[in-house]
Amino acid sequence: MTAHLDQDRAAIRDAVRDFAAKRLASGYLARAKSSTFPWDLHREIAGLGIYGLLAGEGYNPLDREDFIAAGLAVEELAYADFNVANIAIPVMLMSTLIRQHADPAVLAEWLPRLVSGDTFVGFALTEPETGSDAANIRTVARAIGDGYVLDGEKTSVTMLGNAEALVVAARTVRDGIDLGVSVFLVPLNASGISRSVVPDTGWGILGRGVLHLDQVHIPARNLLGVEGRGFSRVLNGFDFTRPLLALTGIGTAQAAIDETVEYVRQRTAFGAPLAKFEGVSFPLAEHLTHLEAARLICYSALERRTLGLPHTAEAAMSKWYGPLVASAAVKECLLLHGNYGYSQELPFEQRLRDVMSVEIADGTAQIQKIIIMREKYGKDFIPYSNK
Secondary structure: HHHHHHHHHHHHHHHHHHHHHHHHHHHHHHHOOOOOOOOHHHHHHHHOOOHOOOOOOOOOOOOOOOOOHHHHHHHHHHOOHHHHHHHHHHHHHHHHHHHHHHHHHHHHHHHHHHOOHHHHHHEEEOEOOOOHHHHOOOOOEEEEEEEEEEEEEEEEEEOOOOOOOOEEEEEEOOOOOOEEEEEEEEEEEOEEEEEEEEEEOOOOOOEEEEEEEEEEEEEEHHHEEEOHHHHHHHHHHHHHHHHHHHHHHHHHHHHHHHHHHHHHHHHHEEOOOOHHHHHHHHHHHHHHHHHHHHHHHHHHHHHHHHHHOHHHHHHHHHHHHHHHHHHHHHHHHHHHHHHHHHHOOHHHHHHHHHHHHHOOOOOOOOHHHHHHHHHHHHHHHHHOOOO
């Protein structure tokens, strides 16, 4: 990663690394087993300035929008606490959407509090029948005189229990005509909203849930961007959240390897440290190599984003490969700790459950491979549809 570092990026990386080591690392396992959102830590991280990296002038501690800096911050957070790192990514995505597409009054109401860590805005895209097939969502926003009325159901809504509002993707109908997908900022205190919790094997402090929208009225100003054009904006956001998500897995796996290296230096078997055995050192070397390759793909995608170059394929590559190799590395570290690694006293089983979540979030491996082939070789590689 040294080729991508300049003074500003290095300063952000070092500041987050220092904070994460002092404030996050020792509490990871306890927080991961809790369902209580750490608002105090959330505000402290906001105080570092990283939530403003993509939020524009007045919020960004740098003089430019820098997705590599965002990646460095997320990876350093994940090295100490996977779940806290995954709090940062939706903040960055929502700040981007609100900054670029919100009505000035909506922007003034939500962006300052979002970047300061005083609120949280989640994202509602997935539905019971449309996960990765997001173009075919069924939630409907019917245009009326003074706004829209939303009806539908969203599943796998991250931070639903703690968010104050959601960005909701819905198929927009005006005068009986389907205009396509739009996105709306929907306060969760609106009439007609109900929520239920989804119990997860990881992802604890974030939490997921099911959102029900029953005749939910929102004003016209809460439309983000152009009516019927929201889907392209959602996909554009995925092109930077995917490498960021992959980096949370990579950072967590790197921490697991570093801890395992220290363990095998001290642990002995057959009269020698485990580090002396090729059956121990060679797998670690292999995982380090895979992680470095995945890391470079992530930062390549983020660099291209920063430079305004096409990066959809690279984002998909990072999202497929990064979580795959991160999960494998964490599992190897668990096994190298033997029965200790399998216990809940050490963090490896928790890390494995947490890291596996990013093999699903923002599109499964199969979807990423479709995107890669479509972007590199064209529409002949889009799956057949009978519609």
